[in-house]
Amino acid sequence: MSSRQSDRREFLKRGAALAGGLGLAAAKPASAQLPDPEGMIVGTDDLVAYGKRSRFEDSKRIPHGGRHSPDAFGLDFHIAAPLQESVGVITPSSLHYVGTTRGSYVPDIDPAKHRLMIHGLVDRELVFTMEELRRFPSVTRLHFIECAGNRSRSSHTTVQETHGMTSCAEWTGVLLSTLLEEAGVQDGGEWIVAEGVEEVKGASTIPVNKAMDDCILCYGMNGEAVRPQQGYPLRLLVPGFEGIFNVKWLRRIKVVDQYYMTYNDYGHLTQDPATAALGYQIGPKSVITFPSGSQRLPEPGFYEISGLAWSGGGKVARVEISTDGGRSWQDADIRGEPQPMAHTRFSMNWTWDGNECELQSRCTDELGQVQPSRAQVAAFWNQPPDQPVRVKGQDNSIQPWRIDSDGNVHNAII
Amino acid sequence: MRSFRFAGLLLLAVGVCAQAQSPTYGLGRAPTAEEVAAWDIAISPDGKELPAGSGTVAEGEELYVQKTCFVCHGLNGTGATAPRLIKRDVGEVDDPWDYGRVLPIRSPYATTVWDYINRGMPLGMEGTLTPDEVYSIVAYLLFLNDVIEEDMVLDQDSLPNIEMPNRNNFARVPDWFPGQPRLEGYPY
Incomplete structure (x- = not known):
């Protein structure tokens, strides 16, 4: 069939549809033909630049655990995702749960000034700009994160309260193993300490086996830059480990020879070896x-x-x-x-x-x-x-x- | 032929090993010693990252008020909004764990106390304490909890050697390997 013929056939089809549509419209009240003016979303430069959801959709996050967030000082604490309205597996970035190590201000970081340092028991200590990190081979993977405090209680009424401290996003970044190989982990480098830049500078000790396995230094989330509440411009993803290990606003990875017992680690402190073993990894x-x-x-x-x-x-x-x-x-x-x-x-x-x-x-x-x-x-x-x-x-x-x-x-x- | 092929494989293997030891991408730069020193704030149990300086219980007691610690933690280390800093009044106990979840008594290492105050306190003014001030505040809190004597001077040598009551009284986290279940023998 020539393209002219196919165009003509397409034209006829559309014409028939249009005629059918008009016929239908004649039998119905005028309001069924087109939305009335109040029912239209008038385009704006803002909406062209960055879209937003329908005003009829009100799915929203809530403060978690009885502590208001943000508090009177503007500190963010824990914020739960509205799983009851979720569809599919991706949590929109705007609805992704938020956890902070103590309640913290969300740092407002200029990525041009942000640096990541890798040092400690390595052959080469390295400092990277964000631009350099983006030049490394990257991966894109779906991963959930879950706060260790995601715990159903009888007083909870919705799934947002019982389970809202988990979310799942598509994360993009550099495998931590790529950078650790670039730096060269020395013998005795059994752990890493990963540290953020926020005012409490949250730091966690992570087994180097995990660091070399599947951890990602993420700059991308759901197809765009990681959101500030999720650690912009760079956050560590430690797939399957409790939320607190996934250090946000990451600025430093130190390869070390021992468990550092940072304040975050102290949060896992227990006398019971079985409970300690349950402290890394999220169960099924x-x-x-x-x-x-x-x-x-x-x-x-x-x-x-x-x-x-x-x-x-x-x-x-x-x-x-x-x-x-x-x-x-x-x-x-x-x-x-x-x-x-x-x-x-x-x-x-x-x-x-x-x-x-x-x-x-x-x-x-x-x-x-x-x-x-x-x-x-x-x-x-x-x-x-x-x-x-x-x-x-x-x-x-x-x-x-x-x-x-x-x-x-x-x-x-x- | 076969032996040649084998030799080739061997060469290849050696080549891969050698490559793993040198940078592949050549991105990034070496930090200066000053940059590392400024950022290297996580303190290991052996204290090797502790900076020079020293502090005393008496100075710490003054700083506890002067630096407004008491506003959130209470004048006596308890009774206010922030976590308590003095052990629970349970008398003599067999297990120091019974003193409660109180950092300057429960933590197995005094370095954790130093590290956290240095990185995260006071609220809203984090990073403003000098090393001497941090040593002093740690000294005061450890004295409040009967861990050290009133005349002890804390510095980078003495602090890591403090025998915290739980020094050997906690569960080590196990090694971790890919594909490892949460807990061996845990049916769930």
Whole structure:
């Protein structure tokens, strides 16, 4: 077919569609033809330069853990992401959870002046500008980050309160191993200390094995520069490790011979070796985001149960859903190809019969680690059955949601 | 032929090793000694990064008020908004852990106390304390918690050698390897 013919065919098709549309319009009130003037978003230079969401969308972050953020001095503390409205696996940068080591001002860093220093037990101490860091071979990976304080309590009503201190973004940057190889790690370099530039200069000690495995020095997040609340212009990603290791506003990596017991590390201090071992890596974890606490099913009928699963141990291998409070389990559909240490969306078709029921989800990761119920956690640690369960280390226990016969969804944690 | 090929592989392997020891990209520059010294503020338990200087309990007691530590931490190291700095009043205990989560008594190393005050205090004026002032404030807090005597002078030699009550009374974090479960034997 010549291009002229195809153009003509296209023209005819459009004409038919237009005629059909007009016919339809004639049968309907005028308001159905086009949005009325108040229903239009008038273009502005600002909207052309940087778009924004519909005014009808109000999904927003909230201060986490009962401490207001920002506080009276403008310090940011913990801010939770609205997982109840999340779709897919990427948390928009504007909605990504925020954790700070103490409550801190967000540094306003000119990237032209920012430097990263690598020193300590290395053959070559090095200082990089941001421009130089961007010249290195880069990687782009999906990774979640989760605060160790992401812990469901019976007083929490929504999934934002129970689980909002985790988010997942597409991160771009240089593998830390690339820079450590460039610097040349010397014998005895068993740990690194990574340090930020904010006023408390948050610093964490990280095993060099992890540093060489998959840590990323990120300058990119969800297709643009890392946001200031996430460490602009440079933040460390320590995939699968507790949030505090993911040092923001990163300015220094020191290769060292011992565990430094920085103040951040002191936060992990415990007498129990098992609890200490649980202090690095996030366990297999999942939560149903729909239906979840404070939402309401308007009527019996079809719903897609949907949620997020993740693990610090690697890829999500399996997610199961129970609609009867954990008595029976069915495999959920996993959307797309699970990525290591990344949120993975799962779902299951479900018809609600209108009776009270309890929904749960359970994640198994590629290492075979399984997300425990709170009763299993209590049994493992020999905790007295008459007392509230204390989950040691980061809490990855199963989240139950109870749906009442009126359709209201409640947190069923005891 | 086979031996030649083998020799070639060997050469290749040697080449790769040699390459790993020299920079591949040639980006960045060496920091000056002054730059490293200015940024090298994380203090290891052996104290090798501690700067010169010294401080006393008496000076620390004055600084605790003068530098407004008491506003957030309380005049007696407790009773205000910020974390308490004096051990809980539980009398004689077998396990120093029972004194509570109080940095200048629980931390296994005095260096952690020095490091944190130096990097993160006072709130809103971080980085303004001199080494002498930090040594003094640490001395005062350790004295408050009965870790050191009132006449002890803290400096880069004496501070790392302070026997904190929990020096050997905490769990070491284990080695970590890729693909390692959170805790061996933990079913979950």
